[in-house]
Amino acid sequence: MKLTHLKAYARVWLKLTAQQFESQVANARGAAALFILGKVFRLGSALLLVYVVVGKAKLIAGYSLNEAIFLLMLFNLAQTISQLFLRGVYIFRQKVVDGTFDFYLLNPLSELFYSLFSYTDPLDMIVTTPYIFLVGWAWVNAGYAITLPLILLLVVILIISTIMVTAWHIIIISIGIKYLEVDNTVMLYRDLERMGAFPVAIYGRAGENILTYIFPFALMSTIPAQLIFGMFNPWYLLIFATLALVQLQIALFIWHRSLLSYSSASS
């Protein structure tokens, strides 16, 4: 029975994503172009910042300019991939207010699935490919060799960080259920996330620890970069994997607690 469930999840997700694409192509071609432009611009300005700041200073927290660029590219890719699947958060509030969330609850498939994964933007998927190439370029540019074991480890790190990111998004919508406040919470999370674009060592001991063990942001960039630079022992990943699963459990617990006081759109 579990297998057919997985099939159902996969088909539903595919349908939802295809529909997004259809409606974008039909209704919002111009908007899609602007979005891509915006994302490119955002990456560009982050790059500009790195060049301007680190370029002059030659070093940031012990990393050279090219190493900092590699870190930024890793961050960019990890951020895009995790946001890719979790865009449902941005329309969550609307779905609660207009009553669609009730249907999510009563659908045999998990309401978390619908709440988080149902708004995947095919555009993000298209943009991911050039981002992967950028990572590859920055990797070589930083002066390190690309090897298969390293790529596999990067994928493992990506999976672990995506689990953590999902856990945090579950917490965000738990807050949304209780207080009907999602948008600022998500943006706050994104503000914190942006800190991961730079080596986390610059934030001091406390900041570094928070961004590494509580939030997944160090995992998105600093740690994989350190792995490539030979500064990180891969066995530590076991700790992070455990941490990710613990965070997921906690998030699910919080989610179920919030549903207890759910009052539904109209009574």
Next chain:
Amino acid sequence: MHKYLSIFGITLQEIFTYRLNMVMWRVRQIFVFLIPFFIWRAVLGQGGDIYGYSFATIMTYLFGTTVLRSLVMGSRTIDLGWMINSGSLTIPLMRPLNIFSFFFIRDLADKLFNLTFMFIEIPLILLIFKPPVFIQTNPLIVLYATVSILLAIIIYFFINVIFGSLAFWTRDIWAPRFLLMVIMEIATGAMFPLDMLPLFWQKLIFATPFPYLLFIPLKIYLGTDPQFLSHILIALGWVFFLGVITKLVWRKGIKSYEAEGR
């Protein structure tokens, strides 16, 4: 006059109703200060300077833009696009008041709210981060800075109305808004002083109104802008230019809005 006071009061009430929303917003404003702080400390903390800025002067700059942002960028006119799309623009349109004054008063309420919170946050920032704060003592410069800030407020208001008005013609207003936000992050000088950029980029950015929102007013206040008079005049020029565009766009947009009979 009294009706505008009521609008002011009601906007504040709206803001207070969503407590968590309010708190989150303020916390986010702190982060906009924090990230550049850490970056600059990592780069300049041990001494030295970049493009003429030392850690101390860059902190002053950062602190300045943080305070200015509450004043200049606090705005509710961002709602305009949504109001047009949902048809709720009709309600204030039907009221016996100037629609632009309506939006402007709401902006003022938002700015007041932001400033009030700043008074709590500034002592905290000063205590924890101890940025060197520069108090301008030359009253003439203070006057020029005030004028520059006022112009900045008006320019930003017009920009918001123009972008919001896009909703008259398209349902998708988030994409252009997103692009605008991304551009403004850099171009207003919120994260770092624009004179750090290579000349080519500086020239490009100065062709837009954005540097006049934060960068120029702050430089004038700090007394480090040798061309402040011409900058103020250019800002004035932007006010007129954007004002004309706003009026034109609005007039066209309102016609199509009313034609749809919402």
Next chain:
Amino acid sequence: MPTITAHNLRKVYSVQKKRPGLSGSLKDLFAPINEEKVAVQDVSFSIDEGELVGFIGPNGAGKTTTLKMLSGLLYPTSGEVRVLGFDPWKREYDFLKQISLVMGQKNQLWWDLPAIESFNLAKDIYDIPQPVYKKTLYDLVELLDIGDVLNVQVRKLSLGQRMKAELVAALIHTPKILYLDEPTIGLDVVMQQSMRQFLKDYNQRGDGSIILTSHYMDDVKELCKHVVIIDNGTILFDGLLSNIIAKFSKHKIIEVIGGKGELKTHKVLRGQVAEKAATLLKDPSVVDINIKEIEIEDVIRSIFSAPTGPDI
């Protein structure tokens, strides 16, 4: 073995009280006052398999809240409820597979896609074997007569067609229990009739139970044998409709409108309505006349206000 049992169900909400004015807002900010709102006080009932039950009561009575607790949307503050042997709150897959909820005008179909796409997806979600799916779909489409709009985008359908498609989506997995919250609200008279007819036919064909809430007496009169009257979160009457009708429908109301627009109300025994109306109409000052059933609100008011038993 009853399909649904509820014991002492209770649902209480904590609602913040808002004070007026700017100073009130500030006070709310720093020193909020929370009030307890009791939506459902203490509700117990049991429903057997195959029944068509109506929960009726005025707006705010607690019927929708009760329905939502029965379906698993809301967590009861206290009390117990069992549906098909499950605890609805747990929302287990096997439970959700067997129920369906239709809420007034709310859509669960995808707006931009043809209805058939939503049905096909339901097949995957509910794990319906292909032959069963085909047959059920065929039967429902025939019964509701929407064969020619299956491939039309839902957003392009008329309200009536959309409602029918919603019903197909709700019933495609042949749920054992169909919950309907205010199913006829917002529909015109013709659509209300067809909705009622459909529900009646559907209930008679299969062995599923139908539970609906409504504040229209007509819904209940047409459909339900078993009726539960709720007001202020408590059950005022739980039993057969025939009993209520026998008790309350003795009278009808005749409203007479005079030349200057003044309204006079007469309560008349059913058998004498035509006679009384004819008499009233003989008066030349009468401009218009309305003959109505007694409002559900009056029925309910009478139930708990008359000590010796309702007498309308």
